[in-house]
Amino acid sequence: MELRNYEVLSGEEIDIVLHKxxxxxxxxxxxxxxxxxxxxxxxxxxxxxxNLRLGDSEKVINYIGHIGYGIDEQYRGSKFAAKACNIIREIIKDHSMKKVIITCNPDNYASRKICETIGATFIEIVDIPETSDAYSTNETQKCRYEWIIQ
Incomplete structure (x- = not known):
C-alpha cells in the first residue's frame, strides 16, 4: 500500500500534522x-x-486496530481524540478503506466513549494470545469496535 504525503489537516479546534x-x-x-x-x-x-495503520493483518484486525490515539492528560475531556478521528476519516477514504477497527483495553472507558462518539460499533472483547507481541501483563484483552466509513 502506497503511503502518501499530507499537509496540515484541520478540523474543529485542532489540526493534525503528519509526523512520521x-x-x-x-x-x-x-x-x-x-x-x-x-x-x-x-x-x-x-x-x-x-496513528492510522493500513492493511488488515491479524494483529491489526484483532489486537491493535487501524487507529490508535492518545491525548495528553491536561487536554483530556474535550473530545480531541474523536475530533482527530473525524479528521483522518478523509485519509481512510483516500485509501479506499470502507471500515476500520479500533481497539482499546476493556477498562479504558474514555477510549470506549470515543468509539461510541464517532459512531463505531462494539463487536466483542478478545483475549490477546501470550505469544503475540501485542500481549503484556497490562494488556491481555482488547475491546474491538468497527467504524464504517461513509
Missing amino acids: KSSGDILKGWSPEYKFQILLQGTDTVIGYI
Missing part, C-alpha cells in the same frame, strides 16, 4: 502506518497523537 510514515514489516505483522501529531488549531502546541 512507516512502510511496516510484513514478516513481523507490522502494517504501513501514518503517525500524526494533534495540535491545538493554529498553534505549535502538541496535545497528543493519532
